[in-house]
Amino acid sequence: MAKVPIKPFFDSSGSRIVLGKKIGSGGEGDVYTIINSHNDVVAKIYHKPLSRQKQEKLLLMVKGCNDELKAISAWPTSVLHAKAGGPVVGFLMPKISDYEPVHKAYGPTHRKEVFPHADWRFLVRTAKNLAAAFYVIHKFGYVVGDVNEGNILVNQTACVRLIDCDSFQVRSGSRLFNCEVGVAHFTPPEIQEEKHYDMERTKNHDNFGLAILIFQLLFLGRHPYAGVYSGKEDMPIEKAITEYRFAYGKNSRLRMIAPPPNSVGLPVVPDEVAGFFETSFSEDGARHAGRPEAGDWWDVLEDLENHMRKCSADSMHSYYAGLSSCPWCRLEEHSGILLFLSADSITKIDIRREWQKVEAIIPPGQIPSVSPMDYAVRPMPLHPGIARSLDFRGIRQIAGVGITAVCIVMLLGEMVTDYLWFVPAAVVIAALFLYPDETVNEKRRRKASLDGARYLWDLWNKKWLAEAGDEVFFAQLNHLREFRQKYEKIGQEYKADFLSLEQTIKDRQLRQFLGRWSIDSCLNPRITAGLKNVLKAAGIRTAADIAPAALRSIPQLDNTMANELLAWRDKTARNFLFDPSKGIERDDMQALIHKYQPRMKPVERELKIGTLKLRRIQEDVVKKRITLRPAIEKRARELAQAQADYEVFGRTIEEMALQDIRRIFNIR
Amino acid sequence: MDMILPDQQPLGAVTFAENPEPRCPCLLLLDTSGSMAGQPITELNEGIREFYNELQNDSLAIKRVEVALLSFGPVRVLSEFNTAECFFDPQLEAVGDTPMGEAIKRGIELIRNRKDQYRANGISFYRPWIFLITDGAPTDEWQSAAAMVREGEASKAFAFFAIGVNKADMKTLKQISVREPVKLQGLRFREFFQWLSNSMKSASRSNPGDKIMLASPLGWSEI
Ligand SMILES: Nc1ncnc2c1ncn2[C@@H]1O[C@H](COP(=O)(O)OP(=O)(O)OP(=O)(O)O)[C@@H](O)[C@H]1O
Numbered sequence: 009m010a011k012v013p014i015k016p017f018f019d020s021s022g023s024r025i026v027l028g029k030k031i032g033s034g035g036e037g038d039v040y041t042i043i044n045s046h047n048d049v050v051a052k053i054y055h056k057p058l059s060r061q062k063q064e065k066l067l068l069m070v071k072g073c074n075d076e077l078k079a080i081s082a083w084p085t086s087v088l089h090a091k092a093g094g095p096v097v098g099f100l101m102p103k104i105s106d107y108e109p110v111h112k113a114y115g116p117t118h119r120k121e122v123f124p125h126a127d128w129r130f131l132v133r134t135a136k137n138l139a140a141a142f143y144v145i146h147k148f149g150y151v152v153g154d155v156n157e158g159n160i161l162v163n164q165t166a167c168v169r170l171i172d173c174d175s176f177q178v179r180s181g182s183r184l185f186n187c188e189v190g191v192a193h194f195t196p197p198e199i200q201e202e203k204h205y206d207m208e209r210t211k212n213h214d215n216f217g218l219a220i221l222i223f224q225l226l227f228l229g230r231h232p233y234a235g236v237y238s239g240k241e242d243m244p245i246e247k248a249i250t251e252y253r254f255a256y257g258k259n260s261r262l263r264m265i266a267p268p269p270n271s272v273g274l275p276v277v278p279d280e281v282a283g284f285f286e287t288s289f290s291e292d293g294a295r296h297a298g299r300p301e302a303g304d305w306w307d308v309l310e311d312l313e314n315h316m317r318k319c320s321a322d323s324m325h326s327y328y329a330g331l332s333s334c335p336w337c338r339l340e341e342h343s344g345i346l347l348f349l350s351a352d353s354i355t356k357i358d359i360r361r362e363w364q365k366v367e368a369i370i371p372p373g374q375i376p377s378v379s380p381m382d383y384a385v386r387p388m389p390l391h392p393g394i395a396r397s398l399d400f401r402g403i404r405q406i407a408g409v410g411i412t413a414v415c416i417v418m419l420l421g422e423m424v425t426d427y428l429w430f431v432p433a434a435v436v437i438a439a440l441f442l443y444p445d446e447t448v449n450e451k452r453r454r455k456a457s458l459d460g461a462r463y464l465w466d467l468w469n470k471k472w473l474a475e476a477g478d479e480v481f482f483a484q485l486n487h488l489r490e491f492r493q494k495y496e497k498i499g500q501e502y503k504a505d506f507l508s509l510e511q512t513i514k515d516r517q518l519r520q521f522l523g524r525w526s527i528d529s530c531l532n533p534r535i536t537a538g539l540k541n542v543l544k545a546a547g548i549r550t551a552a553d554i555a556p557a558a559l560r561s562i563p564q565l566d567n568t569m570a571n572e573l574l575a576w577r578d579k580t581a582r583n584f585l586f587d588p589s590k591g592i593e594r595d596d597m598q599a600l601i602h603k604y605q606p607r608m609k610p611v612e613r614e615l616k617i618g619t620l621k622l623r624r625i626q627e628d629v630v631k632k633r634i635t636l637r638p639a640i641e642k643r644a645r646e647l648a649q650a651q652a653d654y655e656v657f658g659r660t661i662e663e664m665a666l667q668d669i670r671r672i673f674n675i676r
Numbered sequence: 677m678d679m680i681l682p683d684q685q686p687l688g689a690v691t692f693a694e695n696p697e698p699r700c701p702c703l704l705l706l707d708t709s710g711s712m713a714g715q716p717i718t719e720l721n722e723g724i725r726e727f728y729n730e731l732q733n734d735s736l737a738i739k740r741v742e743v744a745l746l747s748f749g750p751v752r753v754l755s756e757f758n759t760a761e762c763f764f765d766p767q768l769e770a771v772g773d774t775p776m777g778e779a780i781k782r783g784i785e786l787i788r789n790r791k792d793q794y795r796a797n798g799i800s801f802y803r804p805w806i807f808l809i810t811d812g813a814p815t816d817e818w819q820s821a822a823a824m825v826r827e828g829e830a831s832k833a834f835a836f837f838a839i840g841v842n843k844a845d846m847k848t849l850k851q852i853s854v855r856e857p858v859k860l861q862g863l864r865f866r867e868f869f870q871w872l873s874n875s876m877k878s879a880s881r882s883n884p885g886d887k888i889m890l891a892s893p894l895g896w897s898e899i
Contacts, residue, residue, distance in 0.1 A: 234798050
């Protein structure tokens with residue numbers, strides 16, 4: 009960081025100029041206030057020595073300076089030298105204070121912070137004033153060249169001024185002093201692809217940048233070439249400019265580009281204004297002097313200003329009177345964006361009405377029960393061969409158990425001495441139990457289909473519970489309740505702030521009222537004329553001056569007298585009537601609204617969208633209960649069937665009885 | 677559950693309408709492996725805080741520069757792409773290993789998604805920058821990530837920069853990054869982030885197009 013140069017400079021007339029504070033710094037130089045001078049001049053001192061060319065340019069600009077240029081820009085008023093007669097090292101210019109770069113006016117976020125009172129009328133006025141500024145620059149033969157969002161400043165009354173004038177293009181007879189810089193997003197297609205800005209710049213080039221800025225002001229910060237491109241490749245603004253892809257134009261579809269979501273289209277401006285944009289951003293505009301000029305813009309914007317209307321729902325919504333309804337209400341409603349801070353209230357919804365909408369949505373109720381238990385099914389009959397084999401198996405098992413028992417009895421009774429006798433018996437028992445019969449395959453098959461049925465049931469049941477159940481509905485309802493609480497809390501905080509603001513104003517009015525009651529009008533005989541004089545000498549002249557602390561400092565007053573005085577004051581105060589019409593100032597009120605409205609807006613949006621979502625969920629659940637029902641029932645029936653089929657094998661009588669009891673009493 | 681939102685608006689559409697400025701995305705891939713513990717991680721945290729601070733003080737950068745933070749060891753998306761208004765203090769802790777490959781892939785995916793959102797919302801954007809900051813060597817498979825970096829650079833989908841700290845494995849970094857990796861001088865994170873915020877500020881207001889104009893990394897790099 010360069011230190012403040014303390015050595016003095018000399019202006020064109022040789023007067024000493026001493027720099028003060030640094031107030032800005034740029035790529036080429038720093039800007040300083042000036043000590044001991046009018047507060048309306050600043051100096052720009054360059055970082056590096058200037059070329060002869062640049063020095064001449066500045067001298068020419070100073071020579072060309074006039075009141076019109078000074079009114080709309082930081083035009084150089086005098087060059088500065090480090091030593092008298094030396095090279096030019098800087099210049100003086102009018103100081104521009106309380107102005108903000110234009111991007112803070114067209115971008116909604118910054119606009120709401122920096123220009124809280126700005127409505128669309130303000131933006132139209134800014135655009136018109138911008139056109140006026142360009143008109144003046146062009147009138148005197150200069151070209152801005154480096155049009156961009158940082159070199160143009162706007163103040164609270166929508167006045168526009170240009171800075172960085174030393175980069176303007178200057179012509180003097182046959183000599184041309186170039187503007188060597190530019191910003192791509194404001195550079196016309198004709199010179200968009202040039203590597204350097206060393207060509208001669210024309211008014212028509214400026215008029216492209218002017219049209220872009222006017223568009224950005226009127227269309228809430230959108231760049232005319234930033235849209236939704238339907239091609240595969242990236243479409244940066246630079247490229248869109250060279251290919252004339254004006255996203256809002258009548259040919260935009262041919263150019264495969266569409267306006268972004270949540271934007272407004274050309275219909276929000278009158279046809280002439282729309283036509284101007286079309287020309288400025290088309291091939292026609294790129295021809296020699298093809299674009300509308302600053303003066304033309306001024307005319308159509310002036311006309312627009314005379315045809316504006318205020319929205320009946322929101323006094324901060326002003327719009328072109330040629331429209332049938334307020335475009336800002338529509339966009340705010342549909343997008344949930346707060347476009348303009350309201351001057352009227354912190355909320356745009358009626359919470360009671362909104363909540364009625366929520367309550368009108370009937371909960372879907374308990375999920376209908378579907379269970380395999382609900383189905384009384386008969387097991388699929390077994391193939392006769394398998395059934396026989398199954399019966400035979402019973403006989404075999406009984407025989408096996410019988411032989412085993414006989415063997416054990418014989419063993420215990422020591423009827424057999426030679427254990428070898430048991431070998432054939434063991435073989436027979438093993439054969440009776442283990443001999444594979446046809447039932448095994450059938451059992452395996454039924455087990456597999458049972459597993460399959462259970463798997464499918466679990467899957468569908470989960471889906472059924474999730475999609476036909478009411479859990480999601482109540483989760484969303486609770487979410488809405490939370491937001492309603494949030495909404496009410498913000499409302500309460502606002503109310504509290506409002507009341508305390510009102511209280512201070514009430515207090516002020518009361519003081520004024522009491523101040524009109526001189527203590528002479530106190531008719532209490534104990535407060536004698538002499539005492540009144542003492543009080544007056546102590547600064548207690550009216551009822552407003554009576555306060556315990558003030559009275560205590562007067563030795564002549566005893567406690568009872570002090571209390572009498574306080575009572576008199578209170579009695580007088582009872583006659584005070586608060587006048588709300590002389591209440592809170594409009595500015596204070598708006599500041600209060602602006603503090604709370606941005607907090608309220610997202611909550612409002614969440615409530616509105618959330619209500620829609622709740623309805624969607626409710627409808628969805630009801631629908632799912634109908635559409636999913638056959639499928640889930642099918643799986644329940646299939647599982648019940650598979651269970652019954654499988655249970656034919658190895659189901660004991662007790663188990664069968666239990667199953668029946670369960671079914672009858674519907675226990676799971 | 678895939679419940680369809682009734683309004684069908686892409687995420688972030690509100691923010692994009694309130695702030696339609698072109699975006700300048702910047703992704704930081706931050707190594708939080710155990711070796712970064714102590715001084716390095718403290719300095720890194722401090723640097724990030726100052727980075728946000730710098731961006732917040734610039735009225736254009738605050739609307740245009742979007743920062744996403746991803747730490748690795750383990751891979752975590754700390755903050756999705758957001759303008760600097762939404763300052764996110766990551767308070768990094770150095771604990772894990774160095775899954776650099778996964779981090780790079782995840783980061784590239786973040787960028788791809790964000791670009792889709794820009795496109796759907798008609799928001800123009802500058803070429804995203806990815807900064808990989810590491811003091812070690814990858815502990816996972818990194819070759820496929822390197823291939824993605826090469827491909828992204830070739831198609832100009834993003835610009836990838838690798839910054840090595842302390843004993844970083846510069847040889848591997850060289851194989852990952854198409855651009856020459858840079859070695860951080862000591863723990864000059866603050867100087868690095870100062871430089872980065874300046875570069876982001878100028879990139880967000882000039883005409884980046886294809887060319888990337890970075891100020892020379894003087895004051896923090898070892899070259
Ligand atoms: N007339 C003025 N009154 C008050 N402040 C000014 C004035 N002119 C310039 N400034 C401040 O100084 C800063 C730098 O000025 P300027 O843009 O003229 O410098 P520069 O070196 O040409 O910068 P750039 O890099 O934009 O070309 C501006 O951003 C602004 O804040």
